[in-house]
Amino acid sequence: MPRRSNTFVKTRQDHANETAEDYVEAIGDILETQPTCRVKDLSAKMGVSHVTVTRILQRLSAERLIDKDPYGPCTLTRKGAAMAKRSRRRHQLLLDFLLHIGVPPTDAARDAEGMEHHVSDATLSVMRAVLQEDSNRR
Amino acid sequence: MPRRSNTFVKTRQDHANETAEDYVEAIGDILETQPTCRVKDLSAKMGVSHVTVTRILQRLSAERLIDKDPYGPCTLTRKGAAMAKRSRRRHQLLLDFLLHIGVPPTDAARDAEGMEHHVSDATLSVMRAVLQEDSNRR
DNA sequence: ACCGACATGTAGCATGGGCTACATTTTAGA
């Protein structure tokens, strides 16, 4: 059980999940537009070297979030797909909210990428409510 | 000049500033409630060992954000005070916004601590506008 | 003035995420 009464400690714990969340989400995105997801695809998408991707994929594989053979493409496990789905929903909801209140799309996209990992379910619920309320209003 | 067209790269760059922002802000907070800020105060506030604090303070000192002598307390330089002020304003505005839309205080406090480092000026402006508009409305 | 408690510093280790340089495997074209 993580103790997280201290907000700084909580933020550092969130950072630990951040890479995994972004990568499984990215893998999911890639697999929607093409049949396989390879190291070079992720390297391009994340803006890092193939070496960094390889090491991170090894960790994701050890954590049973992805399946991957040497020199092969990678796929999401059940667990990985579940994390990707959750991450994507949260990312999208946050992005929709920022756009809704009037943040320019380019800024909203950048902000959402970093903020998403620190938004609690409580805040997401409120954002969802605001979006729904205002869509009913018109 | 940082290239930040890639949102993932942008987020990683934001993380680099995060520690400095949190520490100068924390030092500023502490110096408002007591005459000096010592390693043990920061260790308690950030939830890390005194060793971690010492090393980070060495870096902040090298970056001219704080003044500190061995075994002495630390103070903010002009530069550090400016960063602290900016960080605190941003933190407070984000927190106010979250509370305004109805996020429970405990969640809002935790979320703001992590989100603050990824909120652009564009988004902050929008949040400020929402707060002002709704305060006029009543 | 001394000494013990407390604060701070240092040594050394771990993990994670960057990188370049080099090795190996795959794959596609001639």
Add this chain to the structure above:
DNA sequence: TCTAAAATGTAGCCCATGCTACATGTCGGT
């Protein structure tokens, strides 16, 4: 089918942020 280019993996480095264990400095009470 060979072979060169592309993709991937490995070695080994950097830096940041954690930690424990141990060393040293500071300071207050007797």
